[in-house]
Amino acid sequence: MKAWLGLGLTLLVVVAAAGAPWLAPHDPIRADFASSLQPPGTPGHLLGTDQLGRDLLARVLYGARLALFIGACTVVVTAVVGGVLGLVAGFVERWPSTAIMRIADVQLSFPFILLALTINAIVGLGLRNIILSLSAAGWVIYARVVRGEVLSVKERDYVHAAAALGVGRTRLLFRHVLPNVAPSIVVVASLQFSQFVVAEAAISFLGFGVQPPTPAWGSMLSESRDFLYVAWWLAAFPGIALALTALGVNLLGDWLRDTLDPKLRV
C-alpha cells in the first residue's frame, strides 16, 4: 500500500517533469504584468499567477524538472564517489582506509545543510555548482555504509574461495564483492534522493543555489514570502510539489530498504 503510493507519487512527479514542455499551459519565464497575482482557478491559469504574471502551474511543472535533475545528478555523483571510496576503504587495509574514514569523520562534524550551503556560497551560484556542493557534502554516508558492508562481505566463504582459486584482487572486488554490496548502495541512494531535493530547495530558498527567474521550487518559495499577505498560492503550491516529491521518493526508499536490506539503518 505504502509502496504503491510511493510509486504513484514518484511517477506523477516524473511525468510532470518529463512532460513539462507539453503539459505547461504557458511559458514559465515570460512575464505578463497585465495578469499578475491572479488567484487559482482564473481561466487559463489553473494555479494562478505570480507577481510578474507568470503562470504558477507552468513554473511548478518546470520546477519538478529542475528538482529531479539536481536530485538525480547528485545521487549519481555521490553514489559513485562515495561507493568507490567505501569499496577502497573496506577492501584495502592500512592507510587508504584510515585516511578515507578520517575525512568522513571530519565531514560528519558539520551538519549536512550547513556544509552544502557554505560550500555553495563559496564556489558560486548556478546549476553545476549546487550539484557540486550537495555532492561534496553528501558522499560520506555511502562511503560509511559501503565500507561496513565490504568488511563483512569480504570475509564470506565464496570470496575466500575465489581468492584461493587465484582470482586477482581487482576482479575479486568488482565481480565478487561489489555485486553483494550494490543493494545497500541502491537503498542509500533512494533514501538520500529526497534529502538532496529538499536541501537544494532550502539552499535556493536562502538565496543561494538556483537563481530566479529559473523556476526552482526553493527560489519560488523565497519570492513568495514578500506576497504572503496577498497571494497564499505562491507559497502553497511549490511547497506541496516539494513535499509530495519527498513523500513519494521516501516511501519508495522505505519499500526498497524493507525488500533489499532490512537491517540497514539510515
Add this chain to the structure above:
Amino acid sequence: MRRYLVARLAQTLLVVVLSLTAVFGMVRLTGDPVLLFMPMDIQARDVEEFRERLGFNDPLAVQYARFLGGALRGDFGESLRYRRDAFGLVLERLPATLLLAGSALALTLIVAVPLGVLSAVRRGGVVDHVATIATVLGQATPGFWLGLMLIYVFAVQLRWLPTGGMGTVGHLAMPAVVLAAFYAARVARLTRSAVLDTLNEEFVLTARAKGLAETRVIGKHTLRNSAIPIVTLAGLEAGQLLGGAVVTETIFAWPGLGRLTVQALLNRDFPVVMAAVSFTSIVYTLMNLVVDVAYGWLDPRVRRA
C-alpha cells in the same frame, strides 16, 4: 571506562583540529581567498594591498599555522561588516540558538517518544496508524515550507502569533515546532522500531509467561532495554538540529547562530562565516562525544569495541 574516555577525548580533539583544517581549506576552494575577505567596494588596484595586509602572500603553511593558532584561541579576525571580533558575534548569538534547539528537543521528547512507544505497544491499532502517517508526512515536509504555512495561518490569517523575532513564548512557538517537526518524526520512528525489537526478545516472553502485568512488562522490562538505542540515535540526530536551525532561524528572523551564518554568507563576511561554521562544528562534535560517552556508560559492551 577511563581508557575509553581518554581515547574518545583524543579522537575528538583530532576531529576538531581536522575540522578547522577543513574550514581553512573551504575558503580556498576557489583558489583565491582574498576575494572573500575584503570589503565589497574595494578598487581593483587595492586588491594586492589587501592580499599583502591579510597575509595571503605568505606560504600556505604559515597561513595555516596562523589560522589554527588563532582559531584555537577563538580569534577568527574582525567582521568586515560590523568591525567587531567575529567570534564575539558568534558567542553572542549562541544563547538564542540553544533556547530554540532546547525547546525543539523538549517538544520532541514530550511528543515523539511516548507516541513511538504507544504505537509499538499497540501495533496495528488506531494510534499506530495515525502516528505512522504523521511521521511519514513529518519527514517529507520541508521545514522551511512548514514555517511559511504556519506564518500564513497563525500570523497572517489568525494574527495569534508574531511572524518573527524573539522575546515572548509566542515568538518561540512556531520556530520550535518547525525545528522539531522533522526531528520528532525521526525520533518517533526510531522509538517505535526500538521498542518493537525489544518486544521480540525472549526475556519479554519470559516476563509474560511468568504472568507479570502488561504494564510491568512494558514499563520495566521493555522500556529500560529500548532506552539505549533511543538515547543514542536521538542524541546523534540532535546534532542535526543545529543544521535545521540555519533554515528555521532565517524564516522566523530568530537572532541565533544559524541566521548569523546565513547573513554572513549573504554579506560575504567571511571572518564571521569561518567563526560560525567552525564553532557549529565544534559544538556538534562535542555533542557526539557526550552521546558516545553516555552510550559507553549505559552499555559496557561498547567500551571494549
